[in-house]
Amino acid sequence: MSNPIYLALDVPRLDAAEALARKVKSHVGGLKLGLEFFCAHGHHGVHEIAKIGLPIFLDLKLHDIPNTVAAAMQAIHVLEPAIVTIHASGGRAMMEDAKAAAGEHTKVVAVTMLTSLDESDLAATGVGGSAHDQVLRLADLAHSAGLDGIVCSGQEVGAVHRQWKDGFFVVPGLRPAGGVLGDQKRAVTPREARDAGASVLVIGRPISRAEDPVAAARAIEATL
Numbered sequence: 766m767s768n769p770i771y772l773a774l775d776v777p778r779l780d781a782a783e784a785l786a787r788k789v790k791s792h793v794g795g796l797k798l799g800l801e802f803f804c805a806h807g808h809h810g811v812h813e814i815a816k817i818g819l820p821i822f823l824d825l826k827l828h829d830i831p832n833t834v835a836a837a838m839q840a841i842h843v844l845e846p847a848i849v850t851i852h853a854s855g856g857r858a859m860m861e862d863a864k865a866a867a868g869e870h871t872k873v874v875a876v877t878m879l880t881s882l883d884e885s886d887l888a889a890t891g892v893g894g895s896a897h898d899q900v901l902r903l904a905d906l907a908h909s910a911g912l913d914g915i916v917c918s919g920q921e922v923g924a925v926h927r928q929w930k931d932g933f934f935v936v937p938g939l940r941p942a943g944g945v946l947g948d949q950k951r952a953v954t955p956r957e958a959r960d961a962g963a964s965v966l967v968i969g970r971p972i973s974r975a976e977d978p979v980a981a982a983r984a985i986e987a988t989l
């Protein structure tokens with residue numbers, strides 16, 4: 766079985782991101798480049814990180830009208846990312862057009878409810894009900910729009926997996942037991958997420974901010 770850990774390279778400098786990725790590359794299965802990285806380093810940065818030889822996950826969380834999102838998907842096609850994120854709340858037409866514009870080897874997955882939110886945040890945006898219901902509702906929409914899978918927290922992935930057997934499930938907001946939560950509100954351990962059906966485990970600060978990132982990555986890998 767391949768290593769499900771994708772390291773979130775949320776560090777501002779390209780040389781630092783590259784150095785970190787090279788250090789931990791034998792303990793992770795892929796590299797996740799987010800908005801912070803893409804805004805700072807663009808296509809050039811992605812090409813540089815791709816030279817390390819691991820699959821690239823472009824976590825751009827695209828969210829706009831269908832035409833704009835499809836055009837953005839076409840613009841990143843050349844980077845051949847393994848995974849790209851869009852927001853499920855952009856609606857069915859946006860998701861359908863994004864999937865149609867993506868490369869055939871790129872998995873398009875929809876963010877349902879950010880792991881930094883809880884039910885009170887949801888209520889503040891005018892959405893009633895539980896995180897569980899919101900994630901299942903948007904997972905259903907993403908599935909019917911023909912996406913490959915979704916992004917959700919480890920608290921919901923088991924339920925989504927039961928209703929979407931062959932879905933591809935990306936789970937961020939993971940913390941080793943006793944780890945610092947920071948801005949994450951629906952965290953579980955990497956092992957709990959994997960056991961519940963996660964396909965990809967996104968891990969950032971527990972590795973990137975550790976005193977010894979290699980030891981941290983190795984320790985997390987050993988729990989799986």
Ligand SMILES: O=c1ccn([C@@H]2O[C@H](COP(=O)(O)O)[C@@H](O)[C@H]2O)c(=O)[nH]1
Nearest residue numbers: 773799878879880937938967968969970
């Ligand atoms: O709901 C979401 C969607 C994406 N993320 C991203 O995952 C990593 C998590 O980093 P940590 O340092 O392990 O908390 C980060 O890049 C987020 O942009 C998420 O956390 N939650």
